[in-house]
Amino acid sequence: AEARQALRVALAEGDRAAAAVADADLDEARASADLTAARLARLTITAPMDGLIVSGDLSQRIGAPVSRGETLFEVARQDxxxxxxxxxxxxxxxxxxxxxxxxxxxxxxxxxxxxxxxxxxxxxxxxxxxxxxxxxxxxxxxxxxxxxxxxxxxxxxxxETSLARSxxxxxxxxxxxxxxxxxx
CATH class of the missing domain: 2.40.30.170 (Efflux pump adaptor protein, beta barrel domain)
Structure with missing residues (x-):
């Protein structure tokens, strides 16, 4: 929001150097927002089906890295x-x-x-x-x-079979x- 406001002011005043700096700041803010969105997407855990979590407690693993394919939860189907x-x-x-x-x-x-x-x-x-x-x-x-x-x-x-054979x-x-x- 600040970068957009600075760009508007610089364009209104005709200050090309300030407008270029504000435009670069705006691009940097967009790139930062895109990077944050990508990181959030990688943090999302999606189960392959709807269900109920029956095992898995990550409270002791907060901040620890997770390997691809590692089982975090077991989900029971509800169908x-x-x-x-x-x-x-x-x-x-x-x-x-x-x-x-x-x-x-x-x-x-x-x-x-x-x-x-x-x-x-x-x-x-x-x-x-x-x-x-x-x-x-x-x-x-x-x-x-x-x-x-x-x-x-x-x-x-x-x-059926005989008790002895069983x-x-x-x-x-x-x-x-x-x-x-x-x-x-």
């Missing part, structure tokens, strides 16, 4: 509830998209959450001494108190792998 189920590699062959099941969550132990399996990750996630695969499921009938971030136990309906299945798979390793 329907989803479950992330970690399935052992030994049980993965029993799980197929379209199967149904129920999950009991720590925060809602009296309200089993029905779901339908949607996708199965193609890459495992090592943890707790064994490889686990992430299975994504859609909640089909969410209970009233459901909140993002709740943890619990899920059971996927994978057909209990021994993991042991049999491990024995088959051990036998395969030793037999030429």
């Amino acid at each position: 329907g509830w989803r479950l992330r189920i970690d399935v052992s590699e030994y049980d993965l062959g029993l799980v197929q998209p379209g199967q149904t099941g129920k999950a009991v969550l720590a925060g809602l132990p009296d309200d089993p959450v029905p779901f339908e399996v949607r996708t199965i990750a193609s890459v495992s996630d090592p943890g707790e001494g064994e490889n686990r695969f992430r299975v994504e499921a859609r909640v089909t009938d969410p209970p009233a108190g459901l909140r993002p971030g709740l943890q619990g136990v899920a059971k996927i309906t994978a057909g 209990w021994l299945r993991g042991t049999l798979v491990r024995l088959k792998l051990l036998l395969w390793r030793w037999v030429p």
Whole structure:
């Protein structure tokens, strides 16, 4: 505003030198405003979808640099509830998209959450001494108190078998792998 006023006064008085200085000051102010706008645009964090922030606290990182691709927040979609189920590699062959099941969550132990399996990750996630695969499921009938971030136990309906076979299945798979390793 001051640079514009100085330019008007210099032009009104016919002072070309003062007008050139005021015009340069005006250009400098515009460049500074453009630089500030560009910096502000780089400070804006935009999520790829609408949702609710379920994890991430940047209060301890104020002023710290952020690397490209670094996870700052986890955002949960609000277009329907989803479950992330970690399935052992030994049980993965029993799980197929379209199967149904129920999950009991720590925060809602009296309200089993029905779901339908949607996708199965193609890459495992090592943890707790064994490889686990992430299975994504859609909640089909969410209970009233459901909140993002709740943890619990899920059971996927994978057909019927005898109780003994169910209990021994993991042991049999491990024995088959051990036998395969030793037999030429």
